Amino acid sequence: MPRLPLPGHHLLAAAGVRSRARHRADPTGLGHPSGPPSTRAALGELGSALDGVRLVGALPRLSAAPRGDGHLVVDIPGWRAPELTGAPLRAYLRRLGYDARGWGFGTNTGDPRRDVERLSRSVLELLDAKGEPASLVGWSLGGVIAREVARRHPDAVRRVVTYGTPVTGGPRHTTVARAYRRGPDADAHRVAERLDPTAPIPVPLTILFSRRDGIVAWQACLDHTSPDAEHVEVSSTHIGMGVDPDVWAVVADRLARG
Template sequence: MATASAPSSFAHLPSSRHELAQRWELAREPIADASSGPKLRYLVGELSHLAEPVRRPFRRIEVAPAAEIRTVMLLPGFATHPIRMRYMARQLERAGHKVKRWGLGFNFGPTEDNIRYLERRLIEVHERYGREVHLVGWSLGGLFAREIAKRHPDRVAKVVTMGSPFSGNPRANNAWRAYQFVTGHRVDQPPIQTDICDKPPVPTVALWSPRDGIVSARSACGRACERDRAVALRCTHLGFTYSPEAIGAVLRELDAA
């Protein structure tokens, strides 16, 4: 089955001064309630990511052969490219798993077009390898993973989210203003019909961290009715894609039934 061309990642970015002004107003909206993102010290802690290129050559992650080979699709976070998940992909491949990109380039938020494309991408990967796909989504990528799992539960083995804000107030994070500027819609009014809190009808695991400087720990952990399990880690939000702890957690979820 051939996959249709992916919609452009940049198609819904502001294209005129008027639209730019509208996006700016969205980004400047006052907070209507008491919800807020993680504390400033955790946000500052995200700067440790800048030292990652220096540390990485000296790090060795122990990866055991997979108990069973899985087909995995990685979905990147908001405003990031799949290349940001390449290090994790390599570690999963070292274990023997088949790792596939989501095919959409930068993640600049949901649209009907990119959701439909992801559905076709999931169907293509499922049919190519003849087994259900494990979806691993970082931050906003985890919301995409949950959504396509709701639409095609027969093709998804498990959803693993990493620091994804699927629970509680959509503004309980430190990125919602940037999100509204980039996407052109309010964070609590996505241009698709969905309830992000609803659990997909497949095993759903939420990896979260109390040290997350971007997304509220409560939002990423969720309530018991919104996921099957929650696993606490000690990494930063940006560290979900490269920390040995996070990669080890993902490998364990792939090994689990």
């Protein structure tokens, strides 16, 4: 018999005291994307600031997260997002004991092929300097870049965590679908999709997605080919994921697993 939620559970989750994240062991039954998010979901992005309010209630459980081991964590912003957008998460990870840094290239202007090349060089240089592989954390298009760096240089990447990242379909399943030529490089996404079955990403992947995502169709975030991919469902808007305490808690937990 399934366990019913305890009285007040939903209220505590809404306040951030409890997590709304759910591990999805088998993504095959969750479906495939058919296009961009609905207009209703896109309009829901207007309430993204409310996701950050839950950080206050989540402070005790975030503070109790496993301590970091000091390894390097590189944070990659989403399309058109400045590097500053990841500053709150990086500050949290540094507080836990990680060497959390921005990717070093400022705003993500939407050229993943170029960015995979230059981030690869940066990660390899950091590997030489620190003597150990880095973890990559990518938001939206930043996750696409993180995945491709890990595919090319698995010895230099310890783990990849993505949230709101389109794995299939690229811009076709985002709210920029009608104007994708002005959006992220569609050809780069198609190359990634061709490589997934033939050269799957061998490092551990944690994929966070949300059915409330109004920018990327949540089904497009599912990875059906990587051998070591896990899926975690959160309840956040796309923009709000950067300050969603459930996202932060999952990132901290997975980084601590090594």
